[in-house]
Amino acid sequence: MRKKGLIIYFIAVVFLLAACGNNEGTQESDENTNESTESITVTDAYDETTFEEVPERVVVLEWVYAEDLLALGIQPVGMADIENYHNWVNIELELSEDVVDVGTRQEPNLEAIAELNPDVIITAGYRHEGIMDSLEEIAPTLAFNPYPEEGQGNQFEEMKTTFNKLGTLFQKEDKATEVINGMEETFTSVAQEISDANVENNSFVLSQAYTSDNNPVLRLFKDNAMAVQIMEQLGLENAYESEGFQLYGYDEASVEALQNFQDANFFYIVQEDDNIFTNQLAGNPAWENLSFVEEGNTYGLPGDTWTYGGPLSAEVFANQIKNALTE
Incomplete structure (x- = not known):
């Protein structure tokens, strides 16, 4: 009887340890899940936009933000006025030949943008206030303001702030810091x-x-x-x-x-x-x-x-x- 009791005792201990192990594994799994699904909130010139995951397909309608993407190691799927971008922007990092031209910066082609099925559109608000609703119907749209009003900061600081926000959006904060430090x-x-x-x-x-x-x-x-x-x-x-x-x-x-x-x-x-x-x-x-x-x-x-x-x-x-x- 004593031996049987010991056997039952050890079996109970084994089940208890197994249950604890399973609980710990479940908790760790939940924590990892929370980290991988943590939302990202970015504030542009107008409002806050929350993304449930890091955008992968990006359309950019202003050259400075295309340049910012390249500096972060990201190629857009679509971009406005690629030909003139090459005529003016002289950074060493090159735009991929696969990037699709979506029209001019002043009048981007909404159909061409929609066909690319973007996760996010990035632009300058002053250019596209008249079509913001149309852009938002295609994908979440971030519109920044490179020209602050009087008393609202200066152009250089705004450039750095927006660059860091894009670093946050694409979860490349360390790379953004590296680029700013290099500058x-x-x-x-x-x-x-x-x-x-x-x-x-x-x-x-x-x-x-x-x-x-x-x-x-x-x-x-x-x-x-x-x-x-x-x-x-x-x-x-x-x-x-x-x-x-x-x-x-x-x-x-x-x-x-x-x-x-x-x-x-x-x-x-x-x-x-x-x-x-x-x-x-x-x-x-x-x-x-x-x-x-x-x-x-x-x-x-x-x-x-x-x-x-x-x-x-x-x-x-x-x-x-x-x-x-x-x-």
Whole structure:
């Protein structure tokens, strides 16, 4: 009887341990399930959007967000205006040939987008407010604002914030941090190279110039422009000032507007076939008599210089400024 009792006792212990083991396994399984199904909430310019899983099929309607995806190691399935993206965005990472063009940035093709069955659409709100409902019918749509209103932050900080939000959406926070750190390291390195080159004058005016109705027009970049904020992180100082806030970060002006800033270095972006300085303004005293022209302190940047991109484009721009100053 005693031996039988011991046998029953050991059997009971074995069942108890097995039950505990099963319970622990169930709990661990539940915990793993919770981790794999944890939702992701991202705030864009309008609202919060919650995703139950990481989106895989992405359509992007603005170049800066396509660039952001590539920086995170993600290829979109569809994108707006691929041809001109290649003409302007000069980062080393390449867009896959499999990416489908879905029309222009101004008027994307809704049918082409729908055919791609995206999990998410990413765009700039200011471009597509009129079709947001249509985009939302296709897939959850994130619309960011690269041009903050006055008092709501600056373009450079917004760029970094949105990039990090995309890192969260695609669960690539570590990669996003790596990219931002790499950008800041580039700024530090470029600033040191400019300093080592003994550039005496760190004051600048940045312009993008073109012809409109046969008249030369200059975009003069203000302090809220991302390009200016990048240049200031390189140890330079924006000399251009004007009254009033400009959402896109620049005034459109004539050459006469440069009279008050001619002691600065003048950086300019022009297209080869539309160089107003060697065409319309050649021989014009309003241009030729400016101090930075007479003293040779004008610096041409490549015609495809892109001043509206993400972290990788910011690095390219910083190196373009350095090359213009030191070569």
